[in-house]
Amino acid sequence: MWIKDFSRPEEERNFILEETLKKNCELKDISEKVLNFEPLDFESALKLYREGDIFFLGELARKVKERIHGKKYYYTINRHINYTNVCVINCKFCGYHKRPGEEGGYTLEIDEILEKLKETPQLKEVHIVGGLNPRLPYEYYVNLVRKIRDSFPEIHIRAYTCVEIDWLSKISGKSVEEVLKELKEAGLNSIPGGGAEVFSERIRAELYPTKISSERWIEIAKTAHKLGIPTNATLLFGHIETDEEIIKHLLILRKIQEETKGFYCFIPLAFIPENNELSHLPGPSAHKILKVIAISRIILNNFPHIKAYWVFLGIKLAQIALLWGADHFHGTVIEEKISELMRGQQVMHLPPVEIQRLIREIGGEPAEI
Ligand code: SF4
Incomplete structure (x- = not known):
């Protein structure tokens, strides 16, 4: 068959x-x-x-x-750092955040983060995202990047989504450009793609009205590209979005990429309907997930990479997604708090040898980047 x-x-x-x-x-x-x-x-x-x-x-x-x-499929030896889950925004789809003062909120000290990174052998990339915590001063963010760079001169630091960059601009009184320049000077290599959600004012008004607008997200991504800082981009799908909104989102990203060529990877994020205000929704089926990944690769043929984000998809579906147009299996991860707090179960660490096996099993050639 x-x-x-x-x-x-x-x-x-x-x-x-x-x-x-x-x-x-x-x-x-x-x-x-x-x-x-x-x-x-x-x-x-x-x-x-x-x-x-x-x-x-x-x-x-x-x-x-x-x-x-060609036959190549990519992965990296990385570690996620979710430095705080305290957040002043209250996105309905998010089961990760805690309001300031709420039980269960945490914030990691910079030294604690450095210790975690030291524990990780052959680390190539650190992926840093967190909530918007009013207790953290601007200096924390810059010092975190600088101290990681001082301790690990060679690793790729991918840190702070456009939502966090907007927050840093607000709490420091500096422009987005100044914030990005300062972070780059401290050692930042690129910024993750989170916070784009769906470029739709209808959805924003319903699910995350106090989060930055699509226009602001795009403005920050374009500013980063102008400064030579590559960014990723995401789409959160499988909740209340329409087919039209998915296509519109992808076409907007495609157009930005034509202008700036600054996007590195697109990550279709499958909504997790657990431990949040949208838990009554069923979440996306495997059928929908594979179709969205395929149409993403088709429309975004000017993006270098499409990710099969196994942390949200699960390892087995992510492996199959590699046959539906995705080429990047993300990485080893080690620890990821966002889906862990939503699903109430620890995210498995995937050793490189296991990622290589999953790629070879579908007839691909694993390539570490
Ligand atoms: S998705 Fe991000 S911005 Fe929204 S509530 Fe969760 S942590 Fe805060």
Whole structure:
């Protein structure tokens, strides 16, 4: 059965594309554009996402992925640091944060963070994100980056989402540009993609009205790109968003990338419906997750990487996502508090050898970056 054979030959894979195109001629023109790396307009992208069968979309996305990366799939030896869960914003989808003064709130001392990093052998990257904690002064953020850089001159420091950068600008009275320059001078290499959620004022008003707007997120990402600081980008999907809003979000990111070329990786984040105000929602199915990953690779063919973020997807689905257009398996992680506090279970550390095995099993070549 071809569905089970992940390393099946090219002719069999093409068969899936051809069979679908026989049934839906309108998709033919659209898929030709995809395979020629031409940008899709809103209507075409929406039609492809809605009408493309999951296997068809997967094959199309994988062809795009293979054009960019061949058989290579990437991972890194990284560690997450979630320095505080205290936050003044109250996003309805978030089960991680605690209000200031609420029981269960924590903040890590800088020395504590340095100790955690020292425990990690062969560390290549540290990924730092946290809540907006009014007790933490601006200096904490800059000193954290500087002290990590002093202790680990070689590692990649990916720290503070656009939401945190906006907060730093507010509490310091400095412009976003000044904050980013200061962090870069302290040793920052890049910024993570969180906080973009969905570029939709309708969703913002309903789920996170006090968080920065899409315009502000975009302005901060563009400022970082201008200063030579690459950023990631995310989409939080599987809650109340519409298909149109997903496509619009992806097309906005594509356009920014055409202008700045500053995005490194796109991370489709599957909403976790646990321990938050949206727990009544079912969360995205595996079917939806794979379709969103595939359409992301197809639309964002000007992004270097699409991530299969195993921390949110689970290891098994993330492995399959590598066959639906994702090329980056994130990393070893070690400790991640956001999904841990939402799901009430510890995130497993994935040793490099296990990531390599998962990649080889689907016929890929693991590459550490
Ligand atoms: S998602 Fe981020 S900004 Fe929103 S409540 Fe949680 S920690 Fe705060």
